[in-house]
Amino acid sequence: MRPILLQGHERALTQVKFSKEGDLIFSVSKDHLVCAWYSANGERFGAYKGHQGALWTVDVDPSTTLLATGAADSTMRLWEVRTGKLLKTWDYPTAVKRVEFSEDGKQLLALTEKRTGHLSNIYVYDINPDPEASQTEEPSLRITVDELPRVTVAGISCLSKYIVTGHEDGSISQWDAKTGELIHTAFSHDENQLVSDLQWSADRTYFITSSKDKTAKLHDTSSLEVLKTYVADTPLNSAAITPEPTQYVILGGGQAAMDVTTTSARQGKFEARFYHKVFEEEIGRVRGHFGPLNYVAVSPTGHCYCSGGEDGYVRVHHFDPPYFDFKFEVEREREQGLRF
Amino acid sequence: MAAASVQTPPARTDWAEDSEPDLATVLPPPQVTKNKDGTETIVTFFINEDGKKAKRTQRIRRTIVKKKENPRVAERRAWPKMGPEAGKPAGPRSDTTTLGENIIFRPVMGFKSGQQQEKAPEEDKKADALKKMQIKCRICSGDHFTTKCPFKDTMAPEGEAGSAAVDMDGGMGGGGEDAGGLGVGSSSYVPPHLRGKTGSGTGERMGGRERDDLATLRVTNVSEFAEEEDLRQMFERYGRVTRVFLAKDRDTGRAKGFAFVSYADRSDAARACEKMDGYGFGHLILRVEFAKKSTT
Numbered sequence: 001m002r003p004i005l006l007q008g009h010e011r012a013l014t015q016v017k018f019s020k021e022g023d024l025i026f027s028v029s030k031d032h033l034v035c036a037w038y039s040a041n042g043e044r045f046g047a048y049k050g051h052q053g054a055l056w057t058v059d060v061d062p063s064t065t066l067l068a069t070g071a072a073d074s075t076m077r078l079w080e081v082r083t084g085k086l087l088k089t090w091d092y093p094t095a096v097k098r099v100e101f102s103e104d105g106k107q108l109l110a111l112t113e114k115r116t117g118h119l120s121n122i123y124v125y126d127i128n129p130d131p132e133a134s135q136t137e138e139p140s141l142r143i144t145v146d147e148l149p150r151v152t153v154a155g156i157s158c159l160s161k162y163i164v165t166g167h168e169d170g171s172i173s174q175w176d177a178k179t180g181e182l183i184h185t186a187f188s189h190d191e192n193q194l195v196s197d198l199q200w201s202a203d204r205t206y207f208i209t210s211s212k213d214k215t216a217k218l219h220d221t222s223s224l225e226v227l228k229t230y231v232a233d234t235p236l237n238s239a240a241i242t243p244e245p246t247q248y249v250i251l252g253g254g255q256a257a258m259d260v261t262t263t264s265a266r267q268g269k270f271e272a273r274f275y276h277k278v279f280e281e282e283i284g285r286v287r288g289h290f291g292p293l294n295y296v297a298v299s300p301t302g303h304c305y306c307s308g309g310e311d312g313y314v315r316v317h318h319f320d321p322p323y324f325d326f327k328f329e330v331e332r333e334r335e336q337g338l339r340f
Numbered sequence: 341m342a343a344a345s346v347q348t349p350p351a352r353t354d355w356a357e358d359s360e361p362d363l364a365t366v367l368p369p370p371q372v373t374k375n376k377d378g379t380e381t382i383v384t385f386f387i388n389e390d391g392k393k394a395k396r397t398q399r400i401r402r403t404i405v406k407k408k409e410n411p412r413v414a415e416r417r418a419w420p421k422m423g424p425e426a427g428k429p430a431g432p433r434s435d436t437t438t439l440g441e442n443i444i445f446r447p448v449m450g451f452k453s454g455q456q457q458e459k460a461p462e463e464d465k466k467a468d469a470l471k472k473m474q475i476k477c478r479i480c481s482g483d484h485f486t487t488k489c490p491f492k493d494t495m496a497p498e499g500e501a502g503s504a505a506v507d508m509d510g511g512m513g514g515g516g517e518d519a520g521g522l523g524v525g526s527s528s529y530v531p532p533h534l535r536g537k538t539g540s541g542t543g544e545r546m547g548g549r550e551r552d553d554l555a556t557l558r559v560t561n562v563s564e565f566a567e568e569e570d571l572r573q574m575f576e577r578y579g580r581v582t583r584v585f586l587a588k589d590r591d592t593g594r595a596k597g598f599a600f601v602s603y604a605d606r607s608d609a610a611r612a613c614e615k616m617d618g619y620g621f622g623h624l625i626l627r628v629e630f631a632k633k634s635t636t
Binding site: 001002003004005006007008019021023024037038041042043044045046047048049063064082083084248274281282283284285286287288315317319320322323326328329 | 410412413416417419421422423424425426430431432433435436437438439440441442443445446447448449450451
């Protein structure tokens with residue numbers, strides 16, 4: 001496969017997202033710019049300008065009409081994907097570290113950072129999917145995370161039932177998305193190793209978390225039980241689950257950005273790692289970045305994935321047939337057993 | 341698929357056409373005939389840029405490629421670009437989009453992550469070093485050491501080619517004196533077989549036959565399509581040629597671009613050298629000089 005390099009950003013990428021049909025890629029970086037790309041050929045569709053600080057996060061609603069971004073200028077902004085028009089700006093006391101639309105696109109979650117005396121807050125807004133309509137100023141739910149350590153990542157589960165958060169100390173918490181009550185906390189990652197990413201499976205019934213403790217873990221959404229553990233040899237920044245029919249997870253990471261210049265690209269381990277989702281076994285790596293991978297995202301179609309690196313590049317990879325044909329022996333045996 | 345376009349020579353310029361240009365503008369309609377093999381032959385008549393009537397015959401095979409696309413994706417593809425990309429033509433632009441080098445990604449069972457990572461740096465370094473250390477012969481640019489070059493007896497390293505003729509004029513001593521001087525005058529060590537090279541210089545070549553390099557010409561800039569026989573014919577004009585050697589690539593069989601021509605007599609060789617240097621052969625200009633004795 002020949003990766004397509006997207007060079008729209010001048011600084012490190014922080015998040016990349018696919019639209020639901022996998023045809024558009026949205027990338028945000030620390031250079032205040034949001035870019036939209038066609039995944040098929042890497043053509044840049046446009047850019048959304050307006051943020052005054054480093055962008056931390058981006059998400060697009062399931063109909064690909066609205067785009068939400070969160071930045072270090074302490075705002076969350078809502079854009080119309082097609083025209084690039086700024087529809088709404090929400091202001092906060094601290095930076096927005098994570099935004100996420102719910103499955104149906106009717107709710108939008110925003111996570112603000114704990115800093116300078118302000119606590120982490122999770123806001124949930126009811127969103128009107130019509131780009132012409134005015135959006136609400138007031139959140140329908142606000143959770144102030146007081147007792148728990150700093151929240152690093154957050155997401156809304158299937159059916160908008162739970163809110164799941166990952167914390168600085170490696171724990172995962174589950175909240176009721178209606179009342180905002182803390183239901184359960186699981187200490188799944190090593191202590192004091194922050195959870196760097198949380199990505200859902202296609203149906204949001206389970207999710208994967210990556211951590212600086214060099215592992216990624218698959219969790220059940222309702223019980224927070226650790227289903228699978230993928231062990232890597234480098235601190236992880238991101239983890240993604242490939243959609244059916246392939247059963248893989250992709251992990252991205254690498255040495256911390258501050259140590260990068262002291263080592264060679266190979267030792268930095270700036271590779272996307274592929275693991276079998278069920279057998280937890282590593283099956284391959286894809287090289288290319290010359291900085292740590294800050295985010296990996298898989299197209300919901302499963303045909304391609306892209307990674308955003310500290311080096312300022314987004315690399316889009318369209319998978320070759322061997323990727324789809326690969327099966328473990330047991331899988332093959334099972335298939336044959338079913339046939340006869 | 342296969343669209344062969346045959347353009348007939350312009351219709352004859354007879355008086356009728358010259359005087360009545362209106363007639364030429366009345367063109368017969370294009371004819372479309374279906375062939376047995378599923379192709380179509382389209383014959384069209386048109387006026388070419390010289391103002392003459394021309395006939396074009398095209399054979400076309402139509403294949404229908406069906407592709408399913410999500411209507412929403414198709415709609416988004418048609419969106420006009422916005423922001424900094426507004427108004428730019430469709431298709432990826434080279435300033436924002438480039439293709440990386442091909443990556444072979446083949447999932448394998450039991451991918452050795454940990455071990456490979458620990459071992460890999462050293463191993464890879466070695467392999468890389470080997471790969472990088474491209475052995476290149478200084479004489480014939482082949483992938484062997486210069487000392488192992490089959491032409492080392494007859495040819496100087498390429499870089500020294502320019503001085504070869506001068507050396508020859510000054511006698512064999514030119515190159516040898518330097519080496520010899522090292523052995524005698526300077527304090528640095530010179531291996532025995534290089535000392536006093538003027539005389540033998542053949543210490544390492546045991547039993548190797550000494551070719552008469554005095555009458556051997558080195559011909560460079562030879563067309564890669566040249567044959568030994570061509571060279572022989574060209575060079576035989578100046579005297580009896582005892583040997584023609586044209587270096588050929590082992591894989592492709594094409595000439596490498598240089599050859600050796602040995603004469604029975606040195607005066608013939610000198611004459612040939614003079615005449616043939618700068619001679620146009622094929623699409624290239626030959627360069628002919630005396631073969632210099634190998635210094636290695």
